[in-house]
Amino acid sequence: xxxxxxxxxxxxxxxAYRAVDERLHDWKCVQSxxxxxxxxxxxxxxxxxxxxxxxxxxxxxxxxxxxxxxxFRDKWEDALVRLHSTNNFPEFTGLVCPAxxxxxCVLGINQDPVSIKQIEWEIIRRGFDEGWVRPLLPQRxxxxxxxVVGSGPAGLxxxxxxxxxxxxVTVFEKSDRIGGLLRYGIPDFKLxxxxxxxxxxxxxxxxxxxxxxxxxxxxxxxxTLRRSFDAVLLCIGAEQPRDLEVPGRELSGVHFAMDFLTxxxxxxxxxxxxxxxxxxATGKHVVxxxxxxxxxxxxxxxxxxxxxxxxxxxxxxxxxEGRHASEPWPQAKKYYFNVSSSxxxxxxxxxxxxxxxxxxxxxxxxxxxxxxxxxxxDRLDRPVMGSMRVVSGSExxxxxxxxxxxxxxxxxxxxxxxxxxxxxxxxxxxxxxxxRDFATSEPGIFTAGDSRRGQSLVVWALWEGREAARAxxxxxxxxxxxxxxxxxx
Numbered sequence: 001x002x003x004x005x006x007x008x009x010x011x012x013x014x015x016a017y018r019a020v021d022e023r024l025h026d027w028k029c030v031q032s033x034x035x036x037x038x039x040x041x042x043x044x045x046x047x048x049x050x051x052x053x054x055x056x057x058x059x060x061x062x063x064x065x066x067x068x069x070x071x072f073r074d075k076w077e078d079a080l081v082r083l084h085s086t087n088n089f090p091e092f093t094g095l096v097c098p099a100x101x102x103x104x105c106v107l108g109i110n111q112d113p114v115s116i117k118q119i120e121w122e123i124i125r126r127g128f129d130e131g132w133v134r135p136l137l138p139q140r141x142x143x144x145x146x147x148v149v150g151s152g153p154a155g156l157x158x159x160x161x162x163x164x165x166x167x168x169v170t171v172f173e174k175s176d177r178i179g180g181l182l183r184y185g186i187p188d189f190k191l192x193x194x195x196x197x198x199x200x201x202x203x204x205x206x207x208x209x210x211x212x213x214x215x216x217x218x219x220x221x222x223x224t225l226r227r228s229f230d231a232v233l234l235c236i237g238a239e240q241p242r243d244l245e246v247p248g249r250e251l252s253g254v255h256f257a258m259d260f261l262t263x264x265x266x267x268x269x270x271x272x273x274x275x276x277x278x279x280x281a282t283g284k285h286v287v288x289x290x291x292x293x294x295x296x297x298x299x300x301x302x303x304x305x306x307x308x309x310x311x312x313x314x315x316x317x318x319x320x321e322g323r324h325a326s327e328p329w330p331q332a333k334k335y336y337f338n339v340s341s342s343x344x345x346x347x348x349x350x351x352x353x354x355x356x357x358x359x360x361x362x363x364x365x366x367x368x369x370x371x372x373x374x375x376x377x378d379r380l381d382r383p384v385m386g387s388m389r390v391v392s393g394s395e396x397x398x399x400x401x402x403x404x405x406x407x408x409x410x411x412x413x414x415x416x417x418x419x420x421x422x423x424x425x426x427x428x429x430x431x432x433x434x435x436r437d438f439a440t441s442e443p444g445i446f447t448a449g450d451s452r453r454g455q456s457l458v459v460w461a462l463w464e465g466r467e468a469a470r471a472x473x474x475x476x477x478x479x480x481x482x483x484x485x486x487x488x489x
Contacts, residue, residue, distance in 0.1 A: 003072065006044030012112035013042060017341050024303055027188040027268045030341045031095060031121070039122040042115045043071040049106040053330040054116060057104025059463040060086045060093075064101060064116055071119060080127040083120060085483065088157045088462065089199060091128075092182060094121030095191050097459045104330035128198065135205035138166040144476045147172060147229040149216050149417065152180025153458045154449025155235030156203070157465030158472070161482055162233075163208050165473045170229070171208060174215035177269075181237060182458070184262040187297050189304070190341075193269065217417030231444050231472050234431060235465060236417065238450040242407040244289065248358030253365040255279050257294045257406035264301050281307040285399040287368050288312045289355060290406030293340075298404045300342030310347035311398060313368075317375065317383055318351040326380040335382065354390065359397060368400040412451040421445060430454050438468040439475070446472055 003009070016032040017023070023030045034042070046068035054064045063082055070079035083090050094117060105113030127133050144167045148159045151173040163169045177183050179196045200210065214220055225232060241256045243249070260279045267273055281302035288298045291314035302310045321337045323329065343349065352373050359367040372394035375383035411429030412418055418431065424441035426432040431447040433439055438446045448468035449461040466482070473480035 003044035007047050007107055010041050010045050014115055015118050020345050029192050030189050034122050040072050043068040043119055045114050053104040054101040058101040059459050062086050076126050077132050079123050083123050088160050090120050090124040091195050093459050100332040103333050135202050138164055140166050142166040144230045147232045150235035151178040152237055154461040154465035157462045158469040159208050161469035163206050169208050171210050172214045172216050173212045178210050184265045188268045217420050222420040234447040234451050235449045236412050236451045238409040238455045239413050240411045242410050244405055246357050251360040251365040254403045257298050257404045260404050281305040283308050284401035286310045286402045287400040288404045295406035296340040296342045299347050303345050312349045313353050314351045326382055367397045369397045371395045409455045438471045
């Protein structure tokens with residue numbers, strides 16, 4: 001293990017961020033780096049527990065005590081090898097993952113947990129700086145071909161794994177650039193896009209074929225796809241947004257959050273956006289409906305665009321700070337008051353409010369009408385959804401020139417590819433497949449990521465992509481040597 005008394009000698013230093021006054025004037029990554037000695041000190045806090053719950057807290061099963069020990073011993077390249085054995089793209093998770101591993105850290109029972117996420121980022125950052133990240137070519141080619149539809153985290157992880165297994169892999173992406181959610185769903189201030197491009201260079205060198213601007217089911221017929229490949233893996237995400245069904249929804253100035261974020265990512269990339277279609281927060285009262293990661297990204301983007309005010313509304317009551325009784329250690333915390341880097345930049349957060357109407361001047365939205373709501377509580381003091389009731393006489397209006405709907409996503413888009421393939425859906429509208437073989441109801445068609453499990457985290461998408469690759473490899477050649485991690489959820 002690392003320093004046997006490290007957790008007694010050193011306090012936690014968590015993820016550091018650039019000063020707010022500085023970062024609001026650019027689109028560069030807000031997260032700061034550690035110095036090597038500082039990283040080693042933080043790694044020394046790892047206790048090398050007899051039962052490392054952090055391994056299980058991480059969906060990818062990262063072998064966290066091992067790479068912490070290697071960092072402490074200044075064996076950075078070995079730490080990178082250990083990290084890459086379970087995670088194809090630790091630079092992505094090191095920046096955008098909510099770190100469920102830290103929530104499961106044994107040290108977190110009565111102290112601050114180990115800074116696992118930041119250590120992971122420092123390992124891969126040094127790996128690229130030192131030139132240790134190189135293409136890994138397969139020992140032989142199998143002669144089998146796989147089409148991966150979608151180039152988000154699940155699709156990229158699966159494509160790299162399948163290529164390393166010796167198959168010829170083609171990734172189809174309907175957008176103009178590879179990356180999916182990583183490219184256009186996450187702002188540059190959380191994940192700069194040159195990080196994606198750097199990985200794509202490695203994948204191309206390994207033999208992955210990347211096809212952009214190809215919308216399967218529109219530009220490429222499903223029949224042609226099935227005829228041209230031995231297997232097809234759907235990693236198309238869950239892009240069907242939840243809408244707001246209230247009077248005034250048709251007014252100009254009301255947009256889905258992902259349209260707003262995608263457009264700004266195009267601007268940062270240097271693309272020209274048609275002025276007639278521009279969605280900008282500049283000088284406007286911005287109201288964001290939804291308090292999750294997408295809503296947080298809208299807050300940060302609105303600040304950088306120069307919004308006059310930013311208000312985030314959430315239907316549920318404000319969650320408690322710290323760990324709630326309903327989520328005891330080592331479970332991942334979901335019901336807690338989260339303050340992201342964007343929340344720390346300003347704006348107002350309001351809870352237990354239900355939108356009843358959008359008000360306008362006949363064409364454009366000018367205000368949002370809402371009422372306070374109350375909930376019954378269960379024995380663990382959690383709000384009971386079915387008990388929601390509007391508080392009489394609580395209706396009010398707030399100014400709103402731009403309303404962004406960040407209420408999540410319900411399922412994959414069914415029209416086109418999904419309908420043409422004829423794959424069965426689960427009760428939630430996702431493509432049906434289990435965690436054992438990731439096979440759909442149609443022979444030779446597989447699915448992974450948000451299209452299978454519903455809207456989720458990047459780290460879960462990476463895990464599903466890796467596991468689905470192993471299932472496809474087994475389908476094609478009878479068995480697989482790709483590493484597997486058994487599902488625990």
